[in-house]
Amino acid sequence: MSDRAVRSVAILGGGIVGLSAAAAFARALPHLVVTLIDTPPDPAALADRLPGSTSAIHRFHASIELEEAALFRAGAAVPRLGLRFRNWPAGSESWFHVHGDHGGLAGNVAFHQLWARARREGQAEAWHLHAAAGVLAAAGRFVHPQPSPPLDAFDYALRLDPPRYRETLAALADRLRVTRLPGTLAAVSRREDGGVAALLLADGRRVEADLYIDASGPAAPLAAAVSPAFEDWSAALPYDRVEIGEGPPSAADPSDTILGGALGWQYAAPLPGRTLLGRIFASAHDDTSAIAIRPGRRRAPWVGNMLTLGDSAVALDPLHWANLHLAQTSIARALELLPGRDFHPIETAEYNRRARLEAERMRDFQALHYLRASADITVPDSLARVVDQFARRGRFVWQDEDSVTEDQWLSALIGLGVVPQATDPLAAAMAPATVAAGMAEMRKALAQLPARVPGYADYLARSGVPER
């Protein structure tokens, strides 16, 4: 072991984010002493409580060697293909946001350019019907991606049962020699240079480590003490209240339903035996004891020997299940860039740079949905450029460190009604008749998929997902 290596880490927060960090650090660094302070759950820690993930979760699970099949059998997760957007924008037909390729290769020309031209001429079906995942989602069917086309170019996410998923992670953390200490934080002991010297627990225990991670939720007593500066995004993201609940079972469905509305939106994520529900709205309409959120991000998630993860690092509403997604990509980034034990600012700055770019892009992705729902928001310049370029000419504006894939951006832009108004000059060189024939052939192949693929409920039963 090199003499710069971090020898120990203390993680504050016993929810999904804290346990994810504990498992990932323990798995990646076998010499590391990992202590997790199993604080009582914070109801406002959305990343610990929501059922959603993105397709990026597979990479995270691979890194901690958590098998998907085991999650299915434990009833901790089921596969999810997409999000069914209803009434978003208001009055629109429902559409599916799915992961993976839409359309096929067309030489130098992006497929969406050809689709947009056909669409303007009334010759093209909905965008999601040009993706294998979209066709399966619309038909209520599921299969894992296969080696050969057209089932090789799509992806899926997981719908989680948060308490059971947490239990699975806790069991994994225990197997990986993570020490879990039930307790609550009473005080933070600081060094003269501002670094963290120890965490003092309410029962008098003192926990010392080289690195401290605050994964305890938005209140984040440790992060608030060490890195208080917060960037407020409430001008771009209109909702600051979330209500989480549970309802009676609904039909098995590979998609979550997202229902738009004038005063906010709702989600329904069906699990065997029950449906997880949520309502997202603005405090002006608050008549309940809903969870309050303050959209924004901590300016410096990593300062010295303190790193914060989850809702304390980036606070967003649940749209597109950004909360756990960002927490897990952040854990991977922290391991990739883990600084030496002196936590030199040059090293933490690279983590913070990448974290900022990723978070801002996710903010823009969410804000795009509110912009198209006619919410009263201030559109960030970076998002205005994305919308302008796409609306005028179908050009996709990329950004470094975007963890939303281009496919997801296109699916959202088009689903939300931002259809390119003009054909890109490069696409104009392709003859419409040739394109129409190619698209017809593609749709035909995709339309045959549902008959070859099991129904979603069957697939769950075959995978050993318990009834409840």
Add this chain to the structure above:
Amino acid sequence: MNQPRKRVIVVGGGTAGWMAASALARLLPHACTVELVESAEIGIVGVGEATLPHLRAFIETLGLDEAEFMAATHATYKLGIEFRDFGKPGDAYLHPFGDFGRPLNGVPFLHWWLRMHALGQGGDIGEYSVANVMAAARRFAPPAADPATLLSAFSYAYQFDATRFGPYLRSFAEANGVTRTEGRIVSVERDGQSGDVAALLLESGARVEGDLFIDCSGFRSLLLGDALGEAWEDWAHWLPCDRAMAVPCGSPPGEIEPLTRATAMPSGWRWRIPLQHRVGNGYVYSSAHLSDDEASAAILGAIEGEALADPRVLRFRAGRRKRSWSHNVVAVGLASGFLEPLESTSIYLVQIAIQQLIELFPIGRIEDADRAAFNDQVDYEYDRIRDFLILHYHASTRDDSAFWCEVRHNPIPDSLTEKIELFRRAGQIQRYSRGLFFAPSWIAVLIGQGVIPQGWDQRVDAADPAALGQALDRLRGQIVRDVAALPGHRAALGLA
């Protein structure tokens, strides 16, 4: 839809001009007509005998035949750039077009190598690069298609006779409908209201009107610089070389090296670019430190074969126009800016400008947002390349000439300081998703010039050094065996 086609006027018939005309005519036939105005009396610079792998995509996108293109330009294959004497006299390393090793357990190869290197084992990092081993053996075959094989982990570029590339593209462009107008431009007429360029007036009295003007006039920057007066951002304080003395010589007997060589010289550096029929040479120097005559004598003394022409001097300055696209003028190539050819980036910058122009080609009127997006992309590329070039001068311990003492102590951009420090401490490379010079390039130059990280990814600490050493030995051995089975460079080119 069915907008009238834009009249595109390309000014200048050098490499940039014919590349721009070819691409626009071929790829946007419904969006524009292309007329190229050039004067046979004005010579071309013929930059970029050495290229980067991206040029292959340009050739392929236009539907050109690679073998035909290579034959027409007397091209050879290029696996990277060898830098000699940069870090200190006697050093040599290759900046390869390819990866070093492959990730193990999701951790980049560099870190496994650093761990062994700290134990005095593992050898030179170049031994883990297929491109390095192939270049040293003077062998070549295109990358294997199967990404699982070692022989897929590299790329290649061309070294060609740039004076033949333009004429080669000209016949292609004309076959695709580009019209060529011969004549010297005597004045540029601008629209009184918009300030746009309205027409070019030629010596013959002819008037050439257009909607969009592509300035490929080289260093003169006839439209963007002269007519529109776009401001110049000067980088000479970072990159002081401002002359090149170029001279071709005959090829030495034997196998052709599939690489470009850059050798540090007392007042700059010199290039050596082997083509099929000759070798291109040139001394890039700072005129504050060396006279043209001294440079001429130095390059003639350094070349390995008989000089095929008198040395020719080129004058330039490092920097770029603030904006490459202003009004209805888009500058491509030297008219937009200049960075010395240390990393063979000239033709790449031409290509990027053309690619962005195609991506942002006006639909209807020219939008400010499209111009801004174009200029942002050009800045993104230029700034990145600038930092990378400065690194070659900064990461040096040479103190054997006034030039080197000066350049290695010059202040550097903050963005570069951060990159070097991050690498020095942790072996990390700032990540970006597009453009030039990803991690392997930075690793090659930093390590090649003696910046060895003190730390590495801590996930490699748990590995058993003996087992890791064996794994690295197997990898090196496999690369040597795989490369030994490949043909020599001449044979790969179909030469005797």
